[in-house]
Amino acid sequence: KRKGMIxxxxxxxxxxxxxxxxxxxxxxxxxxxxxxxxxxxxLKGVSRVHSLHKILKWGGMELSEEEFQRQMDLKNExxxxxxxxxxxxxxxxxxTKILDxxxxxxxxxxxxxASKNARTILKKIDLLEKFDAIVDGTDVTKAKPDPEVFLxxxxxxxxxxxxxxxxxxxxxxxxxxxxxxxxxxGIGDKSNxxxxxxxxxxxxEIEREFIEQxxxx
Ligand code: G6P
Ligand code: MG
Numbered sequence: 001k002r003k004g005m006i007x008x009x010x011x012x013x014x015x016x017x018x019x020x021x022x023x024x025x026x027x028x029x030x031x032x033x034x035x036x037x038x039x040x041x042x043l044k045g046v047s048r049v050h051s052l053h054k055i056l057k058w059g060g061m062e063l064s065e066e067e068f069q070r071q072m073d074l075k076n077e078x079x080x081x082x083x084x085x086x087x088x089x090x091x092x093x094x095x096t097k098i099l100d101x102x103x104x105x106x107x108x109x110x111x112x113x114a115s116k117n118a119r120t121i122l123k124k125i126d127l128l129e130k131f132d133a134i135v136d137g138t139d140v141t142k143a144k145p146d147p148e149v150f151l152x153x154x155x156x157x158x159x160x161x162x163x164x165x166x167x168x169x170x171x172x173x174x175x176x177x178x179x180x181x182x183x184x185x186g187i188g189d190k191s192n193x194x195x196x197x198x199x200x201x202x203x204x205e206i207e208r209e210f211i212e213q214x215x216x217x
Contacts, residue, residue: 001163002158002159002163003107003163003164003165003215004107004108004109004110004132004154004157004158004159004163004164005102005107005108005109005110005164005165005166005167006109006110006111006112006150006153006154006157006164006165006166006167006182007109007110007112007166007167008045008111008112008166008167008168008169008170008173009111009113009115009118009122009136010044010113010114010115010169011045011169011170011187011188012092012095012168012169012187013091013095013111014086014090014091014092014121014125015090015092016115016121017040017044019079019082019083020040020043020051020079021035021037021040022078022082023075023076023078023079023082024051024055025040026075026078027055027071027074027075027078028055028058028059031059032059033058033060033061035058035059039055039058042054043055044169044170044171044172044173045114045168045170045171045172045173046114046143046170046172047114047137048075048076048116049072050143052068052072052075076117080117080120083117083120083121083124084124086121087126088125088126088127090124090125091125091127092203093204094202094203094204094206095203097203098203098211099127099130101208101211103130105215107215108132108133108157108158109132109157110132110134110153110154110156110157111131111133111134111136111153112135112149112152112153112166113137113149114136114140114144114149115136115137116136116137116138117137118136118137119134119136132156132157133153133157135152135153135156139152143172144170144172144173144176145175145176145179146179147176147177147179147180147182148176149176150164150176150180150182151180154182161181161182162181162182164180165182165183165185165214166182166183166184166185167185167187168184168185168186168187168193168196169188171192171193174186174193174195174196175195177196178196183197184196184197184198185198185199185200185206186198186200187199187200187201187202187203188201198210
């Protein structure tokens with residue numbers, strides 16, 4: 001049976017959450033209120049526009065449409081200044097090994113990310129050419145937990161949803177995979193990602209036998 005794998009980007013392949021945090025915190029501070037790491041946690045997998053709506057709500061603020069757009073652009077500019085410093089050393093432990101295994105065994109894999117910066121980041125870490133398909137925030141109209149991003153990715157790989165395996169660090173991402181009828185693998189803390197079919201703290205915890213077993217199913 002032809003199986004395929006779909007990887008989220010932020011928090012799965014690279015730890016860009018720390019850069020999003022710095023950029024959102026600067027925005028909040030510039031607007032005159034604080035922004036905690038705990039709040040940042042709630043923005044994982046959430047699109048840029050939805051994130052700003054949430055942050056403004058936390059700060060008890062409203063912006064005109066024009067100012068909203070300007071703040072989003074400023075945040076992204078700031079975020080990209082961190083991204084610009086990235087290189088392949090930022091790839092999270094164990095990721096390269098699994099990608100090389102998939103390539104060596106002719107198992108197709110895609111990126112399924114909410115980020116509009118996904119291609120820029122993949123290029124910085126030298127992974128852009130490795131993926132068989134890339135679906136990102138510029139390709140979708142509906143944000144996770146809507147399954148759209150993963151359904152498009154599976155279609156591009158030529159794999160049925162039920163034969164697709166998704167790696168996600170965000171609750172909304174795990175829900176999107178489940179709604180797509182795919183196998184969901186949470187990367188992170190079991191206490192948040194309990195809805196996933198399997199949870200691992202990171203890729204170094206995933207044994208080759210586990211992957212082989214999933215592929216045989
Ligand atoms: C991912 C991250 C979110 C981020 C979103 C949009 O889902 O986990 O924190 O807000 O992508 O990213 P972007 O690069 O388009 O602002
Ligand atoms: Mg993520």
